[in-house]
Amino acid sequence: MLIVAVLVIVSMVTWATVTKLEQQHTKTVKNDLTTLARNLSDELTDVLGKSSNNAARVTHSEDTPALTTTAPELLALSPNLLSNIQPIMKRVSAYQNIVEARLYSTNKKLLHRQVATAGYNQGLSQNDDLVLLLESPSGTYRVGQHLIASRRILEDGVTYGYLMLINDINSTISQNRQAILWRILPLLVIALLITTFLGMLWLNRLLNPLTSLSRFTHQLSQSKDYTQRFETKAKGEVARLGQNFNMLLDTIEAELTINDEQNQTLLEQQQTMARLANYDSLTGLPNRQFVVDNLRLELARARRQSKDLALMFFDLDGFKGINDSLGHETGDLILIEVADRVANMLRESDLVARLGGDEFIIVPDRDVTDASLENLAHRVIGAFEEPFHFRGLALTVGVSIGIARASEANFELSQLMSNADLAMYRSKARGRGISTIFTNEMIETHKRKLLIANSIDNALINNEFVLFYQPKIASGGQVVGLEALMRWQHPEFGLLSPGEFIPVAEQSGKISALTRWVIEQVSSDLPLMQSVIPHKFRVAINLSAHDLRHTRLFDVIHTIFTEQQVNPEYIEFEVTESAYLENFISADKFFKRLSNMGCAIALDDFGTGYSSLSYLTQISIDTLKIDRQFVRDISTCHRSRLVTGSIIDLAKRLSLTVCAEGVEELNQWDYLLDHGCDHVQGYLFSKPVPLEKIALLPNHFAFHSTP
Ligand code: C2E
Ligand code: CA
Ligand code: CA
Numbered sequence: 001m002l003i004v005a006v007l008v009i010v011s012m013v014t015w016a017t018v019t020k021l022e023q024q025h026t027k028t029v030k031n032d033l034t035t036l037a038r039n040l041s042d043e044l045t046d047v048l049g050k051s052s053n054n055a056a057r058v059t060h061s062e063d064t065p066a067l068t069t070t071a072p073e074l075l076a077l078s079p080n081l082l083s084n085i086q087p088i089m090k091r092v093s094a095y096q097n098i099v100e101a102r103l104y105s106t107n108k109k110l111l112h113r114q115v116a117t118a119g120y121n122q123g124l125s126q127n128d129d130l131v132l133l134l135e136s137p138s139g140t141y142r143v144g145q146h147l148i149a150s151r152r153i154l155e156d157g158v159t160y161g162y163l164m165l166i167n168d169i170n171s172t173i174s175q176n177r178q179a180i181l182w183r184i185l186p187l188l189v190i191a192l193l194i195t196t197f198l199g200m201l202w203l204n205r206l207l208n209p210l211t212s213l214s215r216f217t218h219q220l221s222q223s224k225d226y227t228q229r230f231e232t233k234a235k236g237e238v239a240r241l242g243q244n245f246n247m248l249l250d251t252i253e254a255e256l257t258i259n260d261e262q263n264q265t266l267l268e269q270q271q272t273m274a275r276l277a278n279y280d281s282l283t284g285l286p287n288r289q290f291v292v293d294n295l296r297l298e299l300a301r302a303r304r305q306s307k308d309l310a311l312m313f314f315d316l317d318g319f320k321g322i323n324d325s326l327g328h329e330t331g332d333l334i335l336i337e338v339a340d341r342v343a344n345m346l347r348e349s350d351l352v353a354r355l356g357g358d359e360f361i362i363v364p365d366r367d368v369t370d371a372s373l374e375n376l377a378h379r380v381i382g383a384f385e386e387p388f389h390f391r392g393l394a395l396t397v398g399v400s401i402g403i404a405r406a407s408e409a410n411f412e413l414s415q416l417m418s419n420a421d422l423a424m425y426r427s428k429a430r431g432r433g434i435s436t437i438f439t440n441e442m443i444e445t446h447k448r449k450l451l452i453a454n455s456i457d458n459a460l461i462n463n464e465f466v467l468f469y470q471p472k473i474a475s476g477g478q479v480v481g482l483e484a485l486m487r488w489q490h491p492e493f494g495l496l497s498p499g500e501f502i503p504v505a506e507q508s509g510k511i512s513a514l515t516r517w518v519i520e521q522v523s524s525d526l527p528l529m530q531s532v533i534p535h536k537f538r539v540a541i542n543l544s545a546h547d548l549r550h551t552r553l554f555d556v557i558h559t560i561f562t563e564q565q566v567n568p569e570y571i572e573f574e575v576t577e578s579a580y581l582e583n584f585i586s587a588d589k590f591f592k593r594l595s596n597m598g599c600a601i602a603l604d605d606f607g608t609g610y611s612s613l614s615y616l617t618q619i620s621i622d623t624l625k626i627d628r629q630f631v632r633d634i635s636t637c638h639r640s641r642l643v644t645g646s647i648i649d650l651a652k653r654l655s656l657t658v659c660a661e662g663v664e665e666l667n668q669w670d671y672l673l674d675h676g677c678d679h680v681q682g683y684l685f686s687k688p689v690p691l692e693k694i695a696l697l698p699n700h701f702a703f704h705s706t707p
Contacts, residue, residue, distance in 0.1 A: 089112055100166040138150060209232045310403055310404065314435075330391070465486055470687065471681070482529065506544050543575045545582050574604040607626060
C-alpha cells in the first residue's frame with residue numbers, strides 16, 4: 001500500500017510537472033512561431049511589395065508551371081519572384097519543429113509551400129480546412145496536434161497574401177516529455193527505493209514490539225509459566241498494551257496463588273476428613289468405619305481363598321465406674337494407655353481399632369486355632385495386669401474378651417461382629433478378665449435370653465416371680481437376717497434362677513421394675529417374718545448397679561415403706577462394690593439417705609471387684625459380705641484363707657460387720673468363727689426357702705465343732 005501510495009504521488013507530481021512544462025513550452029513555441037511569422041511576413045512584404053511595384057504581380061494562372069512547389073495545384077509564380085520568395089520560405093527549415101510553411105495569394109490560393117520535414121503529411125488537410133484559418137485575424141492557433149501561425153502579408157493597408165507556419169507541437173511535446181521522463185525516472189526510482197526502505201524501517205520499528213508481544217504470548221501459552229513479564233522499550237500504544245498484558249498476568253498469578261492455596265486447603269481438609277472418618281481422634285487407632293471397610297474386603301478374600309479369619313472384641317471391666325468416679329479425663333487417659341499397651345504387644349500385621357467407648361477390636365493376622373487365639377487373648381489380658389497410674393492412683397482395669405471366627409459367621413461381617421459380641425458378653429457373665437471363643441451354642445443362649453427379656457413384663461403381671469429367703473446366722477447360732485432372693489416360675493423354662501434372669505433384666509432395662517417388685521414383696525412379707533422370728537433381724541434386698549442410676553429409687557422405697565408401714569430398721573440393702581463405685585456420687589448420696597432412714601447397707605461379693613481399698617473409708621456401709629469364692633476355698637487354698645482373714649481383720653478395723661456367704665461346711669464356719677466373722681450364710685444352715693418355710697427354720701443353729 002505504501003509503495004502504491006508513493007507511486008501514485010510520484011506519478012501525480014510527474015504528471016503535474018510535465019503538464020506545466022508542456023504548457024510553458026507551448027507558450028514559448030507559440031511566441032516564437034508568432035515572431036517568426038511576423039519576421040517572415042515582413043520580409044515577404046518587401047519582396048511581394050517590390051514585385052507589385054514592378055507590375056509583376058502575382059497572378060492567377062493555372063497554366064504557369066510551378067517552379068519550386070511540390071503541389072500541382074499551386075499557382076504559378078514568376079521565376080524571379082519565386083527566387084526571391086524561396087530563400088525566405090526555406091528559412092523555416094532551420095526550425096526543427098516547423099513542418100511546413102505556406103504562402104497564399106490574396107484570394108487564398110496556395111502559392112508556395114515549403115515542407116521542412118520530408119514526407120511529413122500527417123493530420124493536416126491539404127487546403128480547405130486551413131484556408132478557413134486565414135479568415136481569422138493574424139495569430140497563432142492550435143489545431144489538433146499542430147500550432148499554426150497565420151499572418152496577413154500587408155503593407156499600407158494593401159494585402160499581398162497570407163503566410164502560414166505549421167508547427168508540429170505534439171512531437172515536440174512528446175520528445176520533451178520523454179526527455180523529462182528519462183531525466184526524472186532515476187530520481188523517481190531512487191525516491192521510491194528510499195521511501196520503501198524508510199517505510200519498511202519505520203514499519204519494522206512500529207511493529208517490532210507487537211511482534212515480540214505476540215512471540216511472548218505464544219511462548220507463555222506453551223510454557224504456562226505465568227511468573228514471566230513482558231518487557232519493552234517501546235512507548236505509546238504497544239507499551240500500554242504490554243502493561244495491560246502484564247497486569248493481566250499479575251491477576252492470573254494472584255488467582256493461581258489463591259487457587260493453589262485453596263487446593264492445598266482442600267487437600268488438607270480431605271486428608272483431615274479421611275483421618276477423622278477412619279481414625280479415632282483420642283487414641284489414634286483406626287475406628288469402626290475403618291475396620292468395617294477393611295473387614296468387608298478381608299472377609300471376601302478369605303471366603304474366596306477358603307481361609308478362616310478371627311475377630312477379637314474386648315472391653316474394659318467397670319470402665320463406666322472409672323469414668324463416673326474419676327472423671328472422663330482419667331477415663332480418656334486410660335483409653336489412650338490401653339490402646340498403647342495393646343498396640344505394642346501386637347504384631348504389625350495385626351489390626352487393632354477402637355470401636356467406640358471402651359470397646360476395642362483386634363483382627364489378628366495369624367492362624368485361627370483355639371490355641372493360637374487363646375494365647376493371644378491371654379497376652380492381651382496380661383497387658384492389663386500392670387496397674388494404670390494416674391494422679392497418684394494405681395488402677396487395675398480388667399478386660400473381657402470375645403473371639404469369633406468368620407467361618408462360623410458364614411463370612412458375613414454383621415454376623416461375625418455379633419458373634420464376637422456374644423462371646424464377649426459371655427466372658428463378662430462368667431466373671432471378668434477372661435476370654436471366650438464363640439460357639440454356636442451361644443446363639444441358642446442368646447435366643448433364650450431374648451425370650452426371657454421379652455417375657456419379664458408379662459411375668460410381673462402374671463405373678464410368676466417368687467421370693468425365697470436365706471437366713472444369716474450370727475456367731476451364736478441365732479438368725480440375724482434373711483436375704484431375699486428372687487425366683488421365677490417360668491411357664492416355658494420352669495424355675496429360673498436369678499443368676500440367669502437378673503443380668504438379662506439388667507441388660508434389657510427391666511431391672512427397676514423387678515427391684516420395685518422385690519421391695520413391695522419384702523414389705524408385705526415382713527409382718528409374717530416378724531411374727532415367726534421373735535427377735536430383731538434384717539431382711540436383705542439386693543440392688544443392682546442399674547438401680548443406682550435410677551435417681552428416684554429412694555422416693556420409691558420411702559413411699560412403699562410408708563404405705564406398708566415398714567420399719568426401715570428391719571431392712572438391709574446389698575450392693576456389689578462395683579455397682580457402688582460405678583455410680584459413686586449418686587450411690588453414696590442414696591445410701592446415706594437410706595442409712596439415715598435406719599436401713600443397713602452391705603457391700604456384697606466383697607473381694608471380687610476393685611482391689612483398691614482406699615474407698616472403703618469413704619463409703620456409707622455397715623457390712624462387708626465376703627464373697628463365696630473365698631469361703632469355698634478356705635479349707636483347700638492358703639491364699640483364700642489369707643484373703644478371708646484379712647477381710648475380716650480389715651472390717652474390724654473399720655468397725656464394719658462381716659458376713660461370710662456360701663458357708664457349706666462346718667470347718668469353714670469354724671475358721672470364720674476363729675477369725676471373728678460376725679455373720680454367716682450358706683447351705684450349711686439353710687438354702688433359700690419360701691416365705692412359708694421360714695417358720696420351720698430352727699431358732700438357734702448349733703453344730704458340733706470338728707475336733
Ligand atoms: P448373691 O446376692 O451373692 O446371693 C447369694 C447367692 O448365693 C444366692 O444365689 C444363693 O442361693 C447362693 N448361696 C447361698 N449360700 C450358698 C452356698 O452355701 N453354696 C452355694 N453354692 N450357693 C449359695 P441365687 O439365689 O441363685 O442368686 C444369685 C444372685 O442373683 C445373687 O447373688 C444376686 O446377685 C442375684 N439376685 C438374687 N435375687 C436378686 C434380687 O432380688 N435383686 C437383684 N438385684 N439381684 C438378685
Ligand atoms: Ca446378695
Ligand atoms: Ca453375694
